[in-house]
Amino acid sequence: MKPLYWKEGALYLLDQTLLPHKVHYLRLTDYRDVVAAIKRLSVRGAPAIGVAAAYALVLAAQEAAKSSLQIFWEKLEEAASALAAARPTAVNLQWAVRRQMKVAARHREEGPEAVVAALEREARAMQEEDVRTNRAIGAYGAALLPFRARVLTHCNAGSLATCGYGTALGVIRAAHAAGKIAMVYADETRPLLQGARLTTWELLQEGIPVTLITDSTAGYLMARGEIDAVIVGADRIAANGDVANKIGTYTLAVLARHHKIPFYVAAPFSTVDLETPKGEAIPIEERGEEEVTHCGGVRIAPEGVKARNFAFDVTPAELITAIITERGVVYPPLGENLRLFAQHQREEEGD
Known part of the structure; x- marks a missing residue:
């Protein structure tokens, strides 16, 4: 079961508000739509919304890359703030946003396109890490x-x-x-x-x-x-x-x-x-x-x-x-x- 996945520059979210009656994925290409999906619980659960936010910052960077360098960073910071505030209790959301912004900062001198690519790699890594983490939790807990x-x-x-x-x-x-x-x-x-x-x-x-x-x-x-x-x-x-x-x-x-x-x-x-x-x-x-x-x-x-x-x-x-x-x-x-x-x-x- 995949609550979310990334494909060809878009984030797909399983709309959990429709379950169990209907399985439907939202195709999102604007980080603002991801913020809205998090708020209305289309995607939910601390780890899932953290990774969704990580991919949302990729969307934000893709959009901002069309602007000047100064505006690029202003728009990325704006997106990060909006995502971090979407659900205040879930700390994984803020954790994921901070992690992505650190990645962006490391690639700052390489330009917006390099930042976009780095953010996408990091979001994928976070998604893969989460599955490994859950399996380890499962093994410890089952015992x-x-x-x-x-x-x-x-x-x-x-x-x-x-x-x-x-x-x-x-x-x-x-x-x-x-x-x-x-x-x-x-x-x-x-x-x-x-x-x-x-x-x-x-x-x-x-x-x-x-x-x-x-x-x-x-x-x-x-x-x-x-x-x-x-x-x-x-x-x-x-x-x-x-x-x-x-x-x-x-x-x-x-x-x-x-x-x-x-x-x-x-x-x-x-x-x-x-x-x-x-x-x-x-x-x-x-x-x-x-x-x-x-x-x-x-x-x-x-x-x-x-x-x-x-x-x-x-x-x-x-x-x-x-x-x-x-x-x-x-x-x-x-x-x-x-x-x-x-x-x-x-x-x-x-x-």
């Missing part, structure tokens, strides 16, 4: 699950949220390949139903056993002893180990702690934001009321009622059993160990 595991997941952290394979669903895929999955319980994930629309669709296509539940059923299944582990993705991980993820994740973590069920977060290390000290400093996106008052375009709430629509919540580090990354499993104390992982990575890269 944590018991045989015949009954796993609960929330939102969609699979191929559709990444460039292939998935983070939380990557763990589930790897565990299923090892014969360790008895059942996956997918929360519907209100208000936009990414669990019902996307996660179940992915798992059915993979032949992985899945049962859809309402968000409010999770606690009862735990109380009945029918959940062995909870695995979710992440949009940003603060330096102390607090995790921002789809709204409803915090509730699951509290329930899991009460029922003594392991609660795992699966995410690439690029989701770790050591510049954000703790969860309360993470900007939390609040979206339009109509996503709550309507379902599938049909109004379900009375006219005039107010609604709050937080896209994410923050799960405190003390409720997290471990964070599964491509570099290994990070156990508590999460803040201290995240710093050690980051330091080791810098040493390996010679930074």
Whole structure:
């Protein structure tokens, strides 16, 4: 399943707002259209929108290359700012934009055409890296699950949220390949139903056993002893180990702690934001009321009622059993160990 791909100077995005009823790719040649697609969730998931932004900067550079040298860099900076602000909570988006702008700066003296080519190479590299990263996360995470595991997941952290394979669903895929999955319980994930629309669709296509539940059923299944582990993705991980993820994740973590069920977060290390000290400093996106008052375009709430629509919540580090990354499993104390992982990575890269 490809949520996005690049072909002949255009970015193709699988329009996830139409799933599971219709598979349709948007062909985008203007970075502004990519910004709009990110905002309306045609492409979603922290890793996927990061790579989409990387390709969007290629589109921006292609357009700007027709201008003077000064205007070229002004337009590229303008595009970078617009992309980075498209969804404020997902740190992979800002990470990808910064990475691309560093690449552009390294090729500044070679001229716009060289910058365009370098940005395209880097975007392709990021896409390929993401798949390798997800497979490594899957291998580390699968080892944590018991045989015949009954796993609960929330939102969609699979191929559709990444460039292939998935983070939380990557763990589930790897565990299923090892014969360790008895059942996956997918929360519907209100208000936009990414669990019902996307996660179940992915798992059915993979032949992985899945049962859809309402968000409010999770606690009862735990109380009945029918959940062995909870695995979710992440949009940003603060330096102390607090995790921002789809709204409803915090509730699951509290329930899991009460029922003594392991609660795992699966995410690439690029989701770790050591510049954000703790969860309360993470900007939390609040979206339009109509996503709550309507379902599938049909109004379900009375006219005039107010609604709050937080896209994410923050799960405190003390409720997290471990964070599964491509570099290994990070156990508590999460803040201290995240710093050690980051330091080791810098040493390996010679930074």
